[in-house]
Amino acid sequence: xxLRAFVLLVAGLSLATGVFAQGVKPSDSGCILDNCxxxxxxxxxxxxxxxxxxxRPRPRGASVxxxxxxxxxxxxxxxxxxDTGGAEKHRSQCNAGSGLGFxxxxxxxxxxTGFPSDCGPAGRSPSRIALEGAKGVYPDVNLARYEWRxxxxxxxxxxxxxxxxxxxxxxxxxxxxxFRAASDKQTWTPVDIERAFIAANPKLRPDVMGIACRSGVLxxxxxxxxxxxxxxxxxxxxxxxxxxxxxxxxxxxx
Numbered sequence: 001x002x003l004r005a006f007v008l009l010v011a012g013l014s015l016a017t018g019v020f021a022q023g024v025k026p027s028d029s030g031c032i033l034d035n036c037x038x039x040x041x042x043x044x045x046x047x048x049x050x051x052x053x054x055x056r057p058r059p060r061g062a063s064v065x066x067x068x069x070x071x072x073x074x075x076x077x078x079x080x081x082x083d084t085g086g087a088e089k090h091r092s093q094c095n096a097g098s099g100l101g102f103x104x105x106x107x108x109x110x111x112x113t114g115f116p117s118d119c120g121p122a123g124r125s126p127s128r129i130a131l132e133g134a135k136g137v138y139p140d141v142n143l144a145r146y147e148w149r150x151x152x153x154x155x156x157x158x159x160x161x162x163x164x165x166x167x168x169x170x171x172x173x174x175x176x177x178x179f180r181a182a183s184d185k186q187t188w189t190p191v192d193i194e195r196a197f198i199a200a201n202p203k204l205r206p207d208v209m210g211i212a213c214r215s216g217v218l219x220x221x222x223x224x225x226x227x228x229x230x231x232x233x234x235x236x237x238x239x240x241x242x243x244x245x246x247x248x249x250x251x252x253x254x
Contacts, residue, residue, distance in 0.1 A: 063116035066156020068109035070233040071225040073169045076105040077179075078139065079251035080218040093139040099253045101182060102175050103139045105220060106147040107166040109154040113237055119154035130159035137167050168229055174200040179250075186250040188218065190243045197221060206239065208232040213243035218250045
């Protein structure tokens with residue numbers, strides 16, 4: 001009996017060692033950015049997002065800076081945005097001859113369900129130096145200020161570092177050729193827009209993105225990133241909210 005117990009103990013230790021070895025296997029090969037800050041091994045992630053715990057609710061509204069689950073990069077199709085009422089608020093973006101296609105609307109901290117916003121008074125007005133880092137990322141400086149106040153304050157970072165992250169996320173996405181060289185209005189289905197982005201960005205998947213529209217016009221493509229921006233993040237709530245219209249009008253750049 002003692003010999004049998006000893007054999008079972010040794011077998012159990014061997015199995016535990018194997019499981020541990022698998023758990024620490026590096027998964028850095030999944031990094032989607034060419035300019036990742038480091039190449040340290042990343043812990044394996046669960047395939048399904050963890051459900052919010054009872055003591056950590058996921059409301060819509062103010063929260064603690066840095067307390068969120070992932071980012072949503074919102075790329076606005078500028079002609080569609082201007083066609084559906086944006087011209088009244090952002091005239092410089094919608095002026096004839098601007099030639100803008102996809103531009104950054106924002107990089108939004110997000111919960112698996114809901115999202116935080118306006119997470120504190122600190123840094124409500126980014127410095128001029130910080131706003132220099134936002135140039136060429138947002139279509140105008142007023143949008144950069146607004147996005148910092150509403151969403152950037154929830155990132156837990158300084159304005160300078162937050163705007164740098166917005167640039168990193170934008171630069172990680174390749175815009176499909178039909179949208180880079182658009183000169184005439186087009187008609188697309190939402191699923192074909194997703195497929196075009198996946199073809200240009202092979203690591204993208206339908207469950208990490210969503211298409212936003214209004215009145216049958218393309219407004220945005222939204223893509224979910226992990227908090228460290230090293231990989232895409234499954235985001236059922238964003239995907240489920242994707243536009244279900246059969247066809248979308250895609251206005252040409254102004």
